[in-house]
Amino acid sequence: MFKKSIWIGFTFIFLFAVLNNPVVSEHVEEQQENQFRQLYQELPTPNQYRMASGAPGPMYWQQRVDYDMSVEINEENQRLSGEETITYFNNSPNSLSYLWLQLDQNIREKDSLPEMVSSGRISDPMNFMYLQRLHSDFDGGFKIEYVRDENGNDLSYKIVSTMMRVDLPVDLKPESKYSFRIKWWYNINDRQKTHGRSGFIYYEENENYVFAIAQFFPRLAVYNEMEGWQHKQFLGNGEFALPFGHYKVRITVPSDHIVGATGTLKNPEKTLTSDQRIRLDQAEDSTRDTVLIVTEEEAVQNEKERTQDKKTWIFEAENVRDFAFASSRKFIWDAMAVEFGKRTVLAMSYYDKSGNPLWEKYSTKALAHAIRVYSKFTFEYPYPKAISILAASGGGMEYPMIAFNGGIPEADGTYSERLKYSLIGVIIHEFGHNFFPMIVNTDERQWAWMDEGLNTFLEYLSEQEWDREFAQRSGPAYTMVRYMKGEKKYMSPIMTAPDIDMSVGSNAYSKTAAGLNILRETIMGRELFDYAFKEFAQRWKFKHPMPADFFRTMEDASGIDLDWFWRGWFFGTGHVDIAIDDVKWYKINTGEPELAKAIERQEENSLRDKYISNIRNKKDIEKTAVEKDQSLLDFYDKYDLLKVTPQEEKQYKKYLESLTEEEKKILDSGYNYYEVTFSNIGGMVMPLILQFEFKDGSEEVRRIPAEIWRHTNDQVKKVFAFKRELKKVTLDPFLETADVEKRNNKWTVQEQPDYFKLQKFQRRNGKNLMQEFKEMEKQEKKEKK
Numbered sequence: 194m195f196k197k198s199i200w201i202g203f204t205f206i207f208l209f210a211v212l213n214n215p216v217v218s219e220h221v222e223e224q225q226e227n228q229f230r231q232l233y234q235e236l237p238t239p240n241q242y243r244m245a246s247g248a249p250g251p252m253y254w255q256q257r258v259d260y261d262m263s264v265e266i267n268e269e270n271q272r273l274s275g276e277e278t279i280t281y282f283n284n285s286p287n288s289l290s291y292l293w294l295q296l297d298q299n300i301r302e303k304d305s306l307p308e309m310v311s312s313g314r315i316s317d318p319m320n321f322m323y324l325q326r327l328h329s330d331f332d333g334g335f336k337i338e339y340v341r342d343e344n345g346n347d348l349s350y351k352i353v354s355t356m357m358r359v360d361l362p363v364d365l366k367p368e369s370k371y372s373f374r375i376k377w378w379y380n381i382n383d384r385q386k387t388h389g390r391s392g393f394i395y396y397e398e399n400e401n402y403v404f405a406i407a408q409f410f411p412r413l414a415v416y417n418e419m420e421g422w423q424h425k426q427f428l429g430n431g432e433f434a435l436p437f438g439h440y441k442v443r444i445t446v447p448s449d450h451i452v453g454a455t456g457t458l459k460n461p462e463k464t465l466t467s468d469q470r471i472r473l474d475q476a477e478d479s480t481r482d483t484v485l486i487v488t489e490e491e492a493v494q495n496e497k498e499r500t501q502d503k504k505t506w507i508f509e510a511e512n513v514r515d516f517a518f519a520s521s522r523k524f525i526w527d528a529m530a531v532e533f534g535k536r537t538v539l540a541m542s543y544y545d546k547s548g549n550p551l552w553e554k555y556s557t558k559a560l561a562h563a564i565r566v567y568s569k570f571t572f573e574y575p576y577p578k579a580i581s582i583l584a585a586s587g588g589g590m591e592y593p594m595i596a597f598n599g600g601i602p603e604a605d606g607t608y609s610e611r612l613k614y615s616l617i618g619v620i621i622h623e624f625g626h627n628f629f630p631m632i633v634n635t636d637e638r639q640w641a642w643m644d645e646g647l648n649t650f651l652e653y654l655s656e657q658e659w660d661r662e663f664a665q666r667s668g669p670a671y672t673m674v675r676y677m678k679g680e681k682k683y684m685s686p687i688m689t690a691p692d693i694d695m696s697v698g699s700n701a702y703s704k705t706a707a708g709l710n711i712l713r714e715t716i717m718g719r720e721l722f723d724y725a726f727k728e729f730a731q732r733w734k735f736k737h738p739m740p741a742d743f744f745r746t747m748e749d750a751s752g753i754d755l756d757w758f759w760r761g762w763f764f765g766t767g768h769v770d771i772a773i774d775d776v777k778w779y780k781i782n783t784g785e786p787e788l789a790k791a792i793e794r795q796e797e798n799s800l801r802d803k804y805i806s807n808i809r810n811k812k813d814i815e816k817t818a819v820e821k822d823q824s825l826l827d828f829y830d831k832y833d834l835l836k837v838t839p840q841e842e843k844q845y846k847k848y849l850e851s852l853t854e855e856e857k858k859i860l861d862s863g864y865n866y867y868e869v870t871f872s873n874i875g876g877m878v879m880p881l882i883l884q885f886e887f888k889d890g891s892e893e894v895r896r897i898p899a900e901i902w903r904h905t906n907d908q909v910k911k912v913f914a915f916k917r918e919l920k921k922v923t924l925d926p927f928l929e930t931a932d933v934e935k936r937n938n939k940w941t942v943q944e945q946p947d948y949f950k951l952q953k954f955q956r957r958n959g960k961n962l963m964q965e966f967k968e969m970e971k972q973e974k975k976e977k978k
């Protein structure tokens with residue numbers, strides 16, 4: 194037994210040794226040092242679906258799923274029940290024997306996988322919410338009543354935690370479709386207790402609810418050529434991957450509720466009063482100010498009463514990847530028209546009175562602003578409306594055309610500046626998700642940065658256009674410094690799935706947004722960046738891009754090689770810390786004898802004067818022998834050592850004669866040369882942005898692209914020539930590169946220059962023996978004569 198286990202041990206070690214062949218690993222290490230090697234291993238091989246340019250290829254395909262459903266909210270027991278017909282269009286070249294659906298509500302089942310695998314700890318103090326969740330006996334999760342085909346025959350299905358496989362009676366062939374029906378219900382969670390993306394908010398006053406409903410129906414997972422079925426379990430952080438389709442949704446709620454939802458309201462005459470319809474028409478013409486469709490007084494009156502009647506609101510949406518709605522009798526409702534490009538869309542807000550005065554002033558106007566700015570940088574917002582719902586105390590969550598946002602003032606109507614900016618910011622952000630990932634339809638479960646990062650970046654641009662004083666949460670490079678100089682073992686690269694990433698907020702949101710700002714402001718420039726970014730958005734709107742499609746498009750459309758940047762910023766955890774190690778000041782030693790001699794003496798004296806023993810001797814030796822005894826003096830004590838000799842004059846003349854006119858000009862140019870040494874301490878390379886301050890008070894900025902690091906990752910030198918004399922150099926003066934250590938970014942230049950001589954450039958052609966032998970022969974012949 195023992196021997197056997199040793200043998201197994203050896204086998205393991207042997208295999209390990211083979212896998213870690215030193216030649217291979219050395220080679221890999223050596224390769225890893227160069228940040229500029231191309232991203233071939235890291236990105237998938239381009240193909241006819243996704244091309245090397247980053248654009249969708251000629252064989253690109255994607256699935257489509259239509260939903261036709263009826264749902265009802267029972268306010269008494271806070272329960273949602275529904276029935277849906279799903280029509281699945283198989284546009285893939287493959288036959289499918291089963292379909293995978295997502296059951297997101299199952300995250301709230303007792304002993305659900307997400308619940309079991311979430312780690313926890315006790316600290317002092319603990320907060321109530323944590324224990325509330327621990328004590329909770331909430332019966333969450335989808336209760337599936339049936340899954341049937343169109344003729345009412347049961348279909349077999351298997352629930353795997355938050356996913357469900359529905360087995361098809363016959364394979365679904367390419368270019369064909371399949372319809373089936375599901376009936377379900379679930380208990381709606383209390384958002385204040387469970388902190389979910391959706392749920393209800395309960396108001397003790399008058400015992401009222403605001404329902405913010407999402408992930409409320411069994412819905413199809415994405416099937417594509419990259420993943421097959423994307424059915425990674427829903428663990429909480431990784432959001433959603435969803436196919437596009439058409440939705441028809443009938444929502445039955447108490448008849449005194451106001452409902453806002455994805456899509457267009459198809460039966461306003463049955464759901465709205467004639468007053469409300471008139472006001473809505475007015476809003477459609479009002480491009481400057483919001484129009485109240487339900488006023489605060491009306492909402493306050495409405496929430497005091499109660500009815501047993503029900504009403505069904507019908508919404509339809511084309512080409513959306515999801516559907517969400519909000520319903521309450523507490524809602525105030527305002528709207529305005531937003532004109533942009535050749536279109537007008539309706540921006541609307543639904544909020545209860547606790548949101549005022551902030552919400553009536555800012556919510557719809559912030560939407561209108563974001564619609565215009567996002568459209569400018571990507572494509573015209575294609576949906577007919579955009580809605581902001583007050584449904585939380587903070588934060589937000591996004592769905593097509595509708596977002597649940599948080600931020601309420603104090604009861605007396607006062608609020609902090611921070612709350613104001615964070616509310617406007619969150620409304621812009623959650624609306625912005627319409628572009629990423631609702632229309633540029635990315636896989637959020639795997640790549641949170643593709644929607645959160647791109648969106649946070651555009652949020653920053655929108656906030657800049659809203660108010661110059663906008664309190665920025667993330668976007669600028671400098672906001673990343675604290676995170677990026679942190680402990681590396683707690684850090685993941687941006688290219689990490691959100692359920693694994695230990696700091697999704699820093700990576701997917703802030704670091705990505707800061708990286709895009711660095712590209713735009715420092716590496717590519719605004720014009721090239723904006724062109725390429727827009728190209729990406731245009732290429733992939735209403736499609737499903739992957740990370741490589743973004744990386745490739747940004748390079749392909751701009752002509753800038755960015756592999757080093759993706760490698761360092763997206764695939765790595767290295768931070769930026771570039772230091773100025775040294776600045777050496779030089780002037781030309783023209784060889785002019787007086788100058789040459791002065792330089793020589795000065796160098797000699799300066800060395801002698803600096804030597805510690807000599808410095809001490811000046812004090813300690815009262816008088817030298819020569820000073821005591823004049824008879825020891827000779828020629829060299831009296832002679833002016835700086836005096837130029839005829840021999841030196843002659844040599845200099847010869848040197849000048851050997852030079853061309855152009856070379857003489859260079860010799861007399863009077864330039865100052867500064868050799869600057871930079872070292873890369875952090876590991877991530879960056880362009881060198883240098884601010885030079887001169888002794889005459891003038892300033893100059895030079896920008897050196899990051900490719901200066903292409904041969905070496907740790908140290909590089911560069912020479913700058915100026916007529917003016919330099920006083921100080923500052924690296925990254927505008928805080929563009931997220932350099933985490935500012936103290937090593939400044940250098941004050943030495944007081945005296947050093948000198949260098951200039952010699953003619955000599956080509957090394959090797960010894961010309963032919964010529965030498967000819968000379969020798971000539972000499973010999975002469976001698977013979």
Ligand SMILES: [Zn+2]
Nearest residue numbers: 622626645648
């Ligand atoms: Zn977001």
